[in-house]
Structures are given as structure tokens and as C-alpha cells.
Amino acid sequence: MPFSKDTVACYSLMHLYQLEVLFISSIEINTPLAMLNELFSTDGFPERWECGVWSEAHGWVHILSDIAIWAAYMAIPFVLFYTIKKRPETPNKTLVYLFIAFIMLCGLTHLLEALIFWWPAYRFLGLMKLVTAVVSVATVIMLVRAVPSVIKYPTKIAFEEEIERRADSERKLAESEDLFRTAMRYAPIGKALVSLEGKFMLVNKKLCELLGYSEEELLRQDFQHLTHPEDLDADLDCLKRTLAGEINGYSMEKRYIRKDGKIVHSMLNVVLIRHDGEPQHFVSQILDISTRKRLMQRQEKLISELAQRNRDMQQIVYVASHDLRSPLVNIIGFSTELNASASELQKKLLKSDCLDEQARAILETDMPEMLQFINTNALRMDMLLKGLLRYSRLGRYTFTIQQIDMDQLLGELLQGVSFQLNEVGAKVEVGLLPNCYGDKVLVGQLFTNLIDNAIKYRSSERTLVLKIKASTEGDYVRYTVSDNGQGIDPKYQERIFEVFHRLNPSEVDGDGLGLSLCSLIARRLEGDISIDSKFGVGSNFHVKLPRDQSIITERADAISNASTDHSLYSFK
The missing domain is CATH 3.30.565.10 (Histidine kinase-like ATPase, C-terminal domain)
Incomplete structure (x- = not known):
């Protein structure tokens, strides 16, 4: 007999619940307090710092990454919960609440992964992972059940048609100067109407803040005088191609010069408005990307510095291992000669009858062993340095x-x-x-x-x-x-x-x-x-x-x- 979706969901949750019960029952307990103590006990488990060979940097990368993930996972549920409160008509609230629980539990496991470096509560971590698994499976089941309703949502083509319809409505609304001015005034990015000659016809508040001019000052300016000289030719070339009908508009990364002389990095998007086929004016949208550019430049600098440090480290290893071999070769050579000389000396002294037992033991046993120890370890070090040289050369190998x-x-x-x-x-x-x-x-x-x-x-x-x-x-x-x-x-x-x-x-x-x-x-x-x-x-x-x-x-x-x-x- 085929099972319904609800029956399958119940069986899945029942099995996971049984696993959770088995996990808890595996802990030897007598009372609820003993169970709690055992659950949070760290007996038998070392701190993660003691597991393996952790460098401080390696360990803190794991710790800080887990804490950062935990913080992000804690923030997401609050955003979802706030959204539900503001939009009570949100569909599938149960699914959203399951997602909230799932994300919070995932965050908790990452926090515990960080704490285990000092507090190895692996039993509690295992329980939390099991609870996370139960909630995860429940979320998947609810999500699968929600798929049919999601499929009924409008298709991509319907969305595209709706977007096109709205775009057409926006073009019509743009003919109304008052409505267009309102939209311009409250836009979160810089916007402007620009004449075919480059004069500003209308600017919004955000653009004034971006360039450091008042609205009246900007309306007396043209974009050519505010554009960085190195970007002007490319901008004018795109403008001419747009007027010629080769392209409908263009986007480019561009620098502006503020009133105080500072450079503003921006992403410029330009569209030409036509009426009855005749060009009327340009609509320009300007997004400030100065912060992003600074971060990108900093990233490139850090990558370059890291590459340079890597090369420096390879050079240090190469020079150190190469230079250390020079005295080592002398040690090996002289220890070999010393061994040969000691053998000759041993033969001559042992023929003498004036040596006591202790002296004979030194000549026959101790001295050869010590010389052999020196030679063996010198050869061992030579082999290690040769290997280190091979390893360092690989970093510079083409x-x-x-x-x-x-x-x-x-x-x-x-x-x-x-x-x-x-x-x-x-x-x-x-x-x-x-x-x-x-x-x-x-x-x-x-x-x-x-x-x-x-x-x-x-x-x-x-x-x-x-x-x-x-x-x-x-x-x-x-x-x-x-x-x-x-x-x-x-x-x-x-x-x-x-x-x-x-x-x-x-x-x-x-x-x-x-x-x-x-x-x-x-x-x-x-x-x-x-x-x-x-x-x-x-x-x-x-x-x-x-x-x-x-x-x-x-x-x-x-x-x-x-x-x-x-x-x-x-x-x-």
C-alpha cells in the first residue's frame, strides 16, 4: 500500500527521534542531574588544542571562523523573525520557523566547535548535532511538501512580461515631470538628467552629496568638467555611439572629481531617452564604489605581499639549507679522517702493555662508538638538508x-x-x-x-x-x-x-x-x-x-x- 507524504514524514521523524533516544540512553545515568552532568562532562576528551599539532594561527583561524559563522547564523533568524512580524501574511510560516530553528542550531554547533578548543564537551556537541539533524530532516520534509505550491508561482516568462509591463509604465510615468522629480529626489544612488551637450538638467540629493556640490551649483556644470581626465575620452566615445544608435546605452567604471578635489570611484549607467525617434536627453545613474575599490586595492596589495613573503621564505630556506651544508661537509670529512687516525692510534696503543682496562675499553669501544655516532648523525643531517633543498626548489620550479x-x-x-x-x-x-x-x-x-x-x-x-x-x-x-x-x-x-x-x-x-x-x-x-x-x-x-x-x-x-x-x- 503506498504511503502518503505525511506518513513518510512521520516515519522519518520517528526514526531520528529513536536515534536521539539511543544517543541519550547510551550515557550511563541514574538521575536527571547525573544525566545533565554526564552530558556536559569532558571526561575522556582532551581540549582540541591538545589534539594534533596545532599552531596558534591555525587554531585561531578555526576558532574565529566558527565564531563568525555562529554570529551570522544567529543574525539570519532574527531577520527572518522580524520579517514575519512585519509581514504577518507571509505564507508557509511553519517552514520559516523550521528554517529559523535549523539555522540557529547550525550556529550553535559552530559555537561549540570553537569552545571545544578549551571545553571538550563532545557529548553535548553530539547531542546538538543530532537535534540539528532532526530539525534539518523536518525542514526538508516541509520544504518538499511546499514545492507544489511554489511551482504554482508565476514563471520566469510571466515575471519578464510583468517587468516589461512595469518598465513601460515607468516610461509613461517619466513623461510626468513632477512624478519623475519625486523618484529622482529619493533615489538611493546618484541620478541625473543630462542634456545632449552634457549639461545637468536635473540632479537628485544623493548625487549632490556624492560630488560635494549644491543642486544649484551642479545645474551650472556639465559632466565633462567633473570627469577625471583619464576617463573622459572613453565616456565621450560611448556617448557618441549611443547618439549614433549603435548602442542603446552603456555602463562603465568612472572617476569623478569632487568639489574638494577628492576622487570618487563610481559605476556609471547611461540610457538615452528618445521621443518619436529623436534623442531628447540622457538618464544617468551613478553608484559610489569608492569603498569597494579601496577594499579591492587592499586585497590586491595583501595578495602581493603574501606572494612576496612566500618567495622570501623560500629564499631563506634555500640559503639556510645550502649554507648549512658547507660546514657539515667539513664535519663529515674531518670526522672520517679522525676515525681513520683514531684507528691507527688505537692499533699502536693497544700493542703497548702500559694501558689499564679502562683505557683499553675507551680505545676499543667508547671512542669508535662516539666517532660512528658523529659520522652517522652528520650524514643524517646532510640527507635532511638535501631534502630541504629539494623541497624549497620546488616552490621556484617552472x-x-x-x-x-x-x-x-x-x-x-x-x-x-x-x-x-x-x-x-x-x-x-x-x-x-x-x-x-x-x-x-x-x-x-x-x-x-x-x-x-x-x-x-x-x-x-x-x-x-x-x-x-x-x-x-x-x-x-x-x-x-x-x-x-x-x-x-x-x-x-x-x-x-x-x-x-x-x-x-x-x-x-x-x-x-x-x-x-x-x-x-x-x-x-x-x-x-x-x-x-x-x-x-x-x-x-x-x-x-x-x-x-x-x-x-x-x-x-x-x-x-x-x-x-x-x-x-x-x-x-
């Missing part, structure tokens, strides 16, 4: 973007590591790989690092099986590199792409930069890399790369507009 034959590329990469794969007896399975766009060298480096990781972190209990497959997702290709190796514990998965982070530094050699470089390469190519892994079972690395060149072109254009470095990308 990407050569081209279409990449991934079947060919992976074939070449697997051929290059065939010795290592054969040595561990690995089995390799490769599916059909769609092409993508990117830098062939760096995409090759990305997949080489993933294959090397699979070999390094293979399980000693089973034969390594390496699988590479792909699928398309919109404008991207998703490549998956899977292995049946050691796997990664979930608590470490968020950190594996961090610089210098290594899972088993005592068991596997490396500089801790392989996956960091993979992440940087993917992001520079407008892609992404992620992982899902199960400890003791294996790992799946997912690499998303664009299959549409325009995606990378947009990034290249954005970087070029935001900085003076235009050579980060080249295209074949």
Missing part, C-alpha cells in the same frame, strides 16, 4: 604543463624500479590509466615516491602486491596506488604529508619529505592527494590530477595577477 600519457609514464617508472620489485618478489597489477595534464617530470616523481613507499613499508609476512588503477571524476582523474603492506594507524594518517614526518625512522631509511613533496606537487597542479589505510592490511593512496588544461591555466593566471613572478608555469 612547471611545464602538457598532456601526459599515464600508461606510458607508469610503464617507464615501473621499468626503472623493476630491480627493487623483483628483489622483493613483488606482484604488480596496472589497469588502464586515462591521461591527465601536468608536469611530466614531477608527476613521475610523485608516483615514484608512492611506489618506493610501497616497497619500503611492505609487510614481512606476505608477498608485496602493488595495484595501480584510475577512474574519472568530472574534470579530474583519480589515480589509486594500493599495496598490502604494513598499513598506517588512523591516528598518524593526518600527519603523513607533513614535512619530515616519518612512521618508522629506526627501521626505514629516508628524509621524511617523500609524501610532503607528493602533496606539494599535487597542490601545485590543482590536484589533491589523500590516503585511506588500515593498519596491518595495507594502504590506498588517491591522487587527483586535472584532465582539463584550463584548470591549471586558471591557477597560473591567478598567480600571475597576484605576483610579479609570471614564470611558474609554461604550457605546451
Whole structure:
């Protein structure tokens, strides 16, 4: 038997209510007060500052963003409620009230997300999210039920016809000078009637405030004398084309010069009024965009400064790591020589009978261990500095973007590591790989690092099986590199792409930069890399790369507009 919409809605709400009851009942309680205490208890949960490696800036970005979202979500219901009070005839009030409740609950969850940095009340947050889910589903159900009535509203064509009818009425009303003057006087933006010669015929109060002149002063002026000299020719050219009938009107960004000499940035819209085919006058509408221009200029400046600081930081890292290697090379060289000299000295002294047991222990055990420790750590530091140099160079590397034959590329990469794969007896399975766009060298480096990781972190209990497959997702290709190796514990998965982070530094050699470089390469190519892994079972690395060149072109254009470095990308 088919169910009605009300029956489906009731069942949905009933199920969500049961989930809420299960959530609350999962908390061990004896009394309502105990339930309340347990609900707000933070036992077993650390403050979010203690979860992961938060920088102060990173944490406060989350906190302030959640607070800002909460504030906005709190403001929206008050606006809706005020609207309902002012317009009691508003239809679907129940739906509006549900929206108010839904938005307020969403805001509350964001506020709790910010508070959890100090007050980890995850139980209470979970309850609030569950309540939000219930209200959300109820809102969706009400919204679906309201769709039929909304569909009955006038169509776009009907609205367009109504707009055209009203526009025609407004043109007729414009013939009445008194009504037109009233509309002009109270307009929220600058408006003026301008003669064919450019003289102001009628101006409103807003335009007078914008330009700093009285109405009488403006009526003695023409727009040519108030226009910035650099914008005048473009304005006059559009004016001539309008008079010639090539265009009906025009819009342009234009600067005016106020009476006090200050510059006003505005958006100008001009329409020519004709009567019986003959031009009569212009109607000009002027919107002040000075504040918006200042904000845009400030944004561009901040983006430029950020790009410059990024370049400075890359240069500092490069110089520091490069210069640190010079004394390190000397340490490695002299420690090697010292080790050789110590060995010769050891041989000669041990032949002597004048050494006691303690001296012999120092010569035979302690000194070789200390020299080996110095040499090993110096070589380790040298490897880290070389990795840091590679990482910093990638920030200044010019990407050569081209279409990449991934079947060919992976074939070449697997051929290059065939010795290592054969040595561990690995089995390799490769599916059909769609092409993508990117830098062939760096995409090759990305997949080489993933294959090397699979070999390094293979399980000693089973034969390594390496699988590479792909699928398309919109404008991207998703490549998956899977292995049946050691796997990664979930608590470490968020950190594996961090610089210098290594899972088993005592068991596997490396500089801790392989996956960091993979992440940087993917992001520079407008892609992404992620992982899902199960400890003791294996790992799946997912690499998303664009299959549409325009995606990378947009990034290249954005970087070029935001900085003076235009050579980060080249295209074949």
C-alpha cells in the first residue's frame, strides 16, 4: 500500500527521534542531574588544542571562523523573525520557523566547535548535532511538501512580461515631470538628467552629496568638467555611439572629481531617452564604489605581499639549507679522517702493555662508538638538508604543463624500479590509466615516491602486491596506488604529508619529505592527494590530477595577477 507524504514524514521523524533516544540512553545515568552532568562532562576528551599539532594561527583561524559563522547564523533568524512580524501574511510560516530553528542550531554547533578548543564537551556537541539533524530532516520534509505550491508561482516568462509591463509604465510615468522629480529626489544612488551637450538638467540629493556640490551649483556644470581626465575620452566615445544608435546605452567604471578635489570611484549607467525617434536627453545613474575599490586595492596589495613573503621564505630556506651544508661537509670529512687516525692510534696503543682496562675499553669501544655516532648523525643531517633543498626548489620550479600519457609514464617508472620489485618478489597489477595534464617530470616523481613507499613499508609476512588503477571524476582523474603492506594507524594518517614526518625512522631509511613533496606537487597542479589505510592490511593512496588544461591555466593566471613572478608555469 503506498504511503502518503505525511506518513513518510512521520516515519522519518520517528526514526531520528529513536536515534536521539539511543544517543541519550547510551550515557550511563541514574538521575536527571547525573544525566545533565554526564552530558556536559569532558571526561575522556582532551581540549582540541591538545589534539594534533596545532599552531596558534591555525587554531585561531578555526576558532574565529566558527565564531563568525555562529554570529551570522544567529543574525539570519532574527531577520527572518522580524520579517514575519512585519509581514504577518507571509505564507508557509511553519517552514520559516523550521528554517529559523535549523539555522540557529547550525550556529550553535559552530559555537561549540570553537569552545571545544578549551571545553571538550563532545557529548553535548553530539547531542546538538543530532537535534540539528532532526530539525534539518523536518525542514526538508516541509520544504518538499511546499514545492507544489511554489511551482504554482508565476514563471520566469510571466515575471519578464510583468517587468516589461512595469518598465513601460515607468516610461509613461517619466513623461510626468513632477512624478519623475519625486523618484529622482529619493533615489538611493546618484541620478541625473543630462542634456545632449552634457549639461545637468536635473540632479537628485544623493548625487549632490556624492560630488560635494549644491543642486544649484551642479545645474551650472556639465559632466565633462567633473570627469577625471583619464576617463573622459572613453565616456565621450560611448556617448557618441549611443547618439549614433549603435548602442542603446552603456555602463562603465568612472572617476569623478569632487568639489574638494577628492576622487570618487563610481559605476556609471547611461540610457538615452528618445521621443518619436529623436534623442531628447540622457538618464544617468551613478553608484559610489569608492569603498569597494579601496577594499579591492587592499586585497590586491595583501595578495602581493603574501606572494612576496612566500618567495622570501623560500629564499631563506634555500640559503639556510645550502649554507648549512658547507660546514657539515667539513664535519663529515674531518670526522672520517679522525676515525681513520683514531684507528691507527688505537692499533699502536693497544700493542703497548702500559694501558689499564679502562683505557683499553675507551680505545676499543667508547671512542669508535662516539666517532660512528658523529659520522652517522652528520650524514643524517646532510640527507635532511638535501631534502630541504629539494623541497624549497620546488616552490621556484617552472612547471611545464602538457598532456601526459599515464600508461606510458607508469610503464617507464615501473621499468626503472623493476630491480627493487623483483628483489622483493613483488606482484604488480596496472589497469588502464586515462591521461591527465601536468608536469611530466614531477608527476613521475610523485608516483615514484608512492611506489618506493610501497616497497619500503611492505609487510614481512606476505608477498608485496602493488595495484595501480584510475577512474574519472568530472574534470579530474583519480589515480589509486594500493599495496598490502604494513598499513598506517588512523591516528598518524593526518600527519603523513607533513614535512619530515616519518612512521618508522629506526627501521626505514629516508628524509621524511617523500609524501610532503607528493602533496606539494599535487597542490601545485590543482590536484589533491589523500590516503585511506588500515593498519596491518595495507594502504590506498588517491591522487587527483586535472584532465582539463584550463584548470591549471586558471591557477597560473591567478598567480600571475597576484605576483610579479609570471614564470611558474609554461604550457605546451
